[in-house]
Amino acid sequence: MNNSELLALFKEKAVQIDAVMEADLAIVESPLLAQIIRHAIFQGGKRIRPLLTLLAASLVGTPPEDTPRLAISFEYLHAASLLHDDVIDHATLRRGAKTANTLWGMEPVILAGDYLHAHAMALASEVGGPTAMSLIGRATAAMVESEFMQMHNATEMLISEEKYFQVLMGKTAALIAAACEAGIGHNQGSPAQRIALRTYGTNLGLAFQIVDDLLDYLGDPAKTGKVVGNDFQEGKMTLPLIKTLAKAEAPDRERLIALLKGTPQERSRELPHAQAIIEKYQGFSLAREQAEALIQEALAGLTIFGEAPAKTPLAGLAHYVLSRDK
Amino acid sequence: MNNSELLALFKEKAVQIDAVMEADLAIVESPLLAQIIRHAIFQGGKRIRPLLTLLAASLVGTPPEDTPRLAISFEYLHAASLLHDDVIDHATLRRGAKTANTLWGMEPVILAGDYLHAHAMALASEVGGPTAMSLIGRATAAMVESEFMQMHNATEMLISEEKYFQVLMGKTAALIAAACEAGIGHNQGSPAQRIALRTYGTNLGLAFQIVDDLLDYLGDPAKTGKVVGNDFQEGKMTLPLIKTLAKAEAPDRERLIALLKGTPQERSRELPHAQAIIEKYQGFSLAREQAEALIQEALAGLTIFGEAPAKTPLAGLAHYVLSRDK
Numbered sequence: 001m002n003n004s005e006l007l008a009l010f011k012e013k014a015v016q017i018d019a020v021m022e023a024d025l026a027i028v029e030s031p032l033l034a035q036i037i038r039h040a041i042f043q044g045g046k047r048i049r050p051l052l053t054l055l056a057a058s059l060v061g062t063p064p065e066d067t068p069r070l071a072i073s074f075e076y077l078h079a080a081s082l083l084h085d086d087v088i089d090h091a092t093l094r095r096g097a098k099t100a101n102t103l104w105g106m107e108p109v110i111l112a113g114d115y116l117h118a119h120a121m122a123l124a125s126e127v128g129g130p131t132a133m134s135l136i137g138r139a140t141a142a143m144v145e146s147e148f149m150q151m152h153n154a155t156e157m158l159i160s161e162e163k164y165f166q167v168l169m170g171k172t173a174a175l176i177a178a179a180c181e182a183g184i185g186h187n188q189g190s191p192a193q194r195i196a197l198r199t200y201g202t203n204l205g206l207a208f209q210i211v212d213d214l215l216d217y218l219g220d221p222a223k224t225g226k227v228v229g230n231d232f233q234e235g236k237m238t239l240p241l242i243k244t245l246a247k248a249e250a251p252d253r254e255r256l257i258a259l260l261k262g263t264p265q266e267r268s269r270e271l272p273h274a275q276a277i278i279e280k281y282q283g284f285s286l287a288r289e290q291a292e293a294l295i296q297e298a299l300a301g302l303t304i305f306g307e308a309p310a311k312t313p314l315a316g317l318a319h320y321v322l323s324r325d326k
Numbered sequence: 327m328n329n330s331e332l333l334a335l336f337k338e339k340a341v342q343i344d345a346v347m348e349a350d351l352a353i354v355e356s357p358l359l360a361q362i363i364r365h366a367i368f369q370g371g372k373r374i375r376p377l378l379t380l381l382a383a384s385l386v387g388t389p390p391e392d393t394p395r396l397a398i399s400f401e402y403l404h405a406a407s408l409l410h411d412d413v414i415d416h417a418t419l420r421r422g423a424k425t426a427n428t429l430w431g432m433e434p435v436i437l438a439g440d441y442l443h444a445h446a447m448a449l450a451s452e453v454g455g456p457t458a459m460s461l462i463g464r465a466t467a468a469m470v471e472s473e474f475m476q477m478h479n480a481t482e483m484l485i486s487e488e489k490y491f492q493v494l495m496g497k498t499a500a501l502i503a504a505a506c507e508a509g510i511g512h513n514q515g516s517p518a519q520r521i522a523l524r525t526y527g528t529n530l531g532l533a534f535q536i537v538d539d540l541l542d543y544l545g546d547p548a549k550t551g552k553v554v555g556n557d558f559q560e561g562k563m564t565l566p567l568i569k570t571l572a573k574a575e576a577p578d579r580e581r582l583i584a585l586l587k588g589t590p591q592e593r594s595r596e597l598p599h600a601q602a603i604i605e606k607y608q609g610f611s612l613a614r615e616q617a618e619a620l621i622q623e624a625l626a627g628l629t630i631f632g633e634a635p636a637k638t639p640l641a642g643l644a645h646y647v648l649s650r651d652k
Contacts, residue, residue, distance in 0.1 A: 110413060111473050112470075117443060118462075118463060119467060122464075122466075138448075144440055144441040
């Protein structure tokens with residue numbers, strides 16, 4: 001399966017997932033609520049979480065017919081958390097479009113997030129039973145706990161690599177791992193198979209986020225739709241910076257710390273300088289190597305599934321995470 | 327069972343419910359998250375929802391040992407929705423204390439609401455299975471839909487009694503009814519028993535909210551902890567006003583409408599005048615009569631439970647709703 005065949009398969013699955021969400025969301029009554037939810041869901045998004053549930057379920061046999069309905073609950077949870085995140089961050093743009101809170105104000109958007117969140121959990125319970133619910137319960141708790149850890153970290157300026165990974169676990173990896181494990185669980189996979197795919201999902205999620213951090217510094221705005229250096233401007237400690245601070249000699253280290261203590265304007269002006277320091281200490285390539293090592297871990301999680309055909313797209317997705325440029 | 331015996335029983339159950347929540351909340355890791363959740367839960371509250379789950383379960387036999395854990399999920403859902411409501415309304419005071427959003431800002435409070443919401447649903451699923459989850463799914467959807475209905479109604483000034491009751495159904499009655507029905511369901515009650523207690527809960531919830539509306543106009547601030555006439559000042563259409571507008575002669579009706587179109591300052595100044603008009607057309611006593619009729623409906627829902635001892639406190643609670651002064 002080459003890269004374009006893989007992307008064609010993902011596209012096909014995404015269309016299927018969208019159709020299931022489209023049909024499911026007919027239950028929303030209030031026109032404004034429906035509008036906000038549709039904006040949150042159909043304004044882009046790669047459908048990675050439901051795709052993983054579907055592929056995971058296929059790893060252990062033909063999935064039950066209702067698997068797509070379990071799968072979409074993970075997209076809903078993701079969309080609900082983005083709605084609230086954008087309110088909390090006062091974000092104005094996401095995926096190149098105005099955020100829901102910019103269009104409709106924070107009041108209805110908080111409520112729409114609540115609706116989607118509750119609906120996702122009710123749906124997961126209905127289709128996936130206690131297995132799915134306990135996975136989702138743990139993942140959503142981890143998501144919120146990690147946001148609090150991040151808030152707490154924001155008060156200390158220099159965070160360790162360990163804390164960075166703790167935050168990442170909750171922020172991205174927990175829900176992705178749950179989406180994977182729920183697929184296996186829904187198709188009666190064994191505990192060993194569940195653990196294996198949780199390993200795949202966790203490492204995939206961590207690598208995904210590191211690549212995001214790298215794209216923030218090195219991406220092409222025409223492709224990512226985002227300004228370069230946004231994380232640095234916000235003073236956000238991501239892996240390239242953490243790796244650099246751990247290695248840099250005193251003058252460079254102090255220069256970076258002075259910038260992190262400065263204003264966003266200074267950081268924006270001094271971005272090329274910061275990038276040069278990170279480059280000098282291989283901060284980008286070290287982060288990249290770590291993402292690659294995590295992807296190797298993810299692939300190792302697929303080993304026990306022998307010759308299952310769904311292994312190919314899951315392995316492909318892992319490689320795609322490293323090669324993506326948007 | 328006289329009133330003071332009843333209140334003593336409720337108090338005893340509330341202490342038990344609080345102890346179960348106290349033990350359960352030990353799982354929260356972040357200190358700030360734990361602090362916000364504890365503030366949301368232990369800063370007062372009558373524990374009506376979990377009390378109803380416990381009493382409902384007792385109606386059909388000795389409840390399973392884990393019933394209190396199912397019961398607290400309804401208190402959590404209620405607390406989660408109050409956290410988000412206070413953010414949305416920029417409320418500064420609740421139950422005489424500063425709101426969480428006043429103390430910690432909206433960011434962590436939105437997240438704490440999400441945590442509590444997800445935890446409640448995971449807990450309900452774990453203890454109450456698909457029955458509890460489908461009840462909660464429906465109730466939470468109804469809660470959000472009714473908030474959107476209310477936002478929509480706010481654009482039309484005069485709302486009908488029908489719309490008022492539609493909003494109330496979602497705002498208060500849906501979760502109370504679900505708490506009742508979940509108790510019956512958890513103790514293997516029959517479908518007829520579930521419907522009967524849903525009838526009880528729905529009507530109790532509606533009556534409870536009407537009494538709230540009456541206390542807003544007629545309550546003693548020393549007891550309610552709230553300013554008199556707050557709803558009118560905000561231009562909120564509650565039952566006494568709706569009943570009055572439906573009956574009033576042209577000059578009185580026009581006077582009220584002019585005030586509703588005016589500023590909060592004018593409404594505050596003219597509150598005694600508005601109260602006199604409502605009094606003139608029996609707006610308060612008509613609302614009161616409706617609350618009494620709803621309580622009769624609620625009590626009728628208890629009929630099929632024969633001589634079950636838990637009927638007494640449930641009937642007592644219904645009467646208490648009418649007699650409460652805070």
